[in-house]
Amino acid sequence: MKYLLIFVVIFLVAWKWRSARTADQMELRRERERKAAAPTEMVACAHCGVHVPARDAVTGQRGAYCCDAHRALAES
Numbered sequence: 001m002k003y004l005l006i007f008v009v010i011f012l013v014a015w016k017w018r019s020a021r022t023a024d025q026m027e028l029r030r031e032r033e034r035k036a037a038a039p040t041e042m043v044a045c046a047h048c049g050v051h052v053p054a055r056d057a058v059t060g061q062r063g064a065y066c067c068d069a070h071r072a073l074a075e076s
């Protein structure tokens with residue numbers, strides 16, 4: 001009877017530890033999917049009109065540009 005009680009306690013601890021770990025992994029996976037699914041903001045180049053991701057755009061005095069050459073051409 002004593003061994004059965006010890007076995008049940010070990011089983012419950014292992015089950016609790018495992019379910020907590022699984023919940024953490026599910027949360028991490030959900031967070032990763034949320035980041036991957038987020039839309040990328042696009043801006044049009046003020047010189048040629050090509051759309052580029054906002055984080056890659058070159059910002060000038062008259063707006064965003066696709067590259068430094070177009071910023072220089074538009075603002076000179």
Ligand SMILES: [Zn+2]
Pocket residue numbers: 045046047048049050065066067070
């Ligand atoms: Zn351009």
